[in-house]
Amino acid sequence: MFTRVFCTLICLFGISSCQKDTFSTAEDVPTPAPKFATTVVLPSAFGQVNTEQKDIRGQTIGVACSTCHEMGLGGDVPARKAHELQGFHKDMVFSHGTLDCQSCHHPEDRDRLRLANGESLALADTLQLCGQCHGAKLRDFNDGAHGGMNGYWDLSKGPRTRMSCMHCHDVHAPAFPQGMPVFPPKDRFLTNEPQHD
């Protein structure tokens, strides 16, 4: 009998001391109505080929793809593989699986893209194009778990800007490149002195 009471007391004490430490969490709240938009921005000078010429303000002059390709400068048969290129675009790096030019570029309408099912797609709709193969990444992007963003977490208070695929990935060689890290720590405990195991 005494043991039972004692155990109960111990249990109660244990529970109460645990409860002291807990932090009360509230119930779910409805999502506030968004008053501001989330905008996916495209890189500057997107959809233009750099001519390496500068205009009077010192800005790089870009031309649309069709500027050359409509004039027949692209050759009679549109290229499929990088090695078929004769002059232009030869300095580009192509490393994107087994894709060829026409997997994404529309061979007839050079200012547009082409989906896997043959449908034509505006150049700006790259999320949809990339998402055909990278569905999991597109899903994560839409869930806010992939791709850089700026602005407000609470869209009832302010807008949000999101980067597109091309801000970080070169679409022709999409693996994220290596780079030197910034901001080395200068912790006084992190000198080169020998450390304990």
Add this chain to the structure above:
Amino acid sequence: MTEKPNTVGGVTRRDAMKVFGATLGAAAFARALAPLQEWDASSDFDSFVQKHYKELTPSDMERVLERLTHSTKEEYGADVTIKDVKPLDGVQYGYALNLSICIGCRKCAEACHKENNHDRTTNNSYIRVLEMEQGSIDLERGNSTYEHPVPQPNRYYMPVQCQQCDNPPCVHVCPVQATWKEKDGIVVVDYNWCIGCRYCEAACPYHARRFNWAKPEIPAEEINPVQAYLSNRIRPQGVVEKCHFCLHRTREGRLPACLEACPTGARVFGNLLDPNSEIRKVLATKRVFVLKEELGTRPRFFYFFDK
């Protein structure tokens, strides 16, 4: 007939010892009070008698903020706005980090450094990025001082900052209750109440707290003027500080500075109580884990891998 005391020039040995002792005492007393000479009575007296954050009335707080703004101008030459930003109703903050896409560039740590007015000489930051061997989540074997191109093959990168635990050991050990958990889940420090004992720093299993060994040095033009009492105002020497989820930004609806700096979008922030928030989607669809779960700290900072 009594024996005359032994004197030299009419001064007894006893008197000489008394004078010597009194001089020594006076000198020690003067030395002990010497720090008072550096005391700027006008502002320091007010900060000395200032009450605990939770006991300050709105008018008290107004005076405190005015004093802090004034002293920042005087000591650092910068015009700043210090606010007392209160937690929002119906909001509990949560953070998640995608370890599959973090590349270890440390831009989050740099953004934290600038946003939160850290000491420039020490490169202080609330974030420590660990380079980890694949196949292990042993934090003690992570390397935070790597200096080579990232990401390296067979390595992954794990930024660690305050986990805003629901059962925070740092809060329990504070002898003066200078640190506590706010109702939106953020663990904060009253820098003016902290006595600098560093118990919290020792208690934190994530090495998330930092101590101000010296008075922070920041050039006036680099000071972030948007400040809050419990977050990024310039900390005094001898107090502990920590990540506060950028509460001066997040309590006004903005994203934290480290998230905005992340080039890959590895960081996810939001309201845990909003079922449609990004953070809730991550918790529902990813296999998240917390660091050192076995300690029972119940962090609000979650990690996950894509695969």
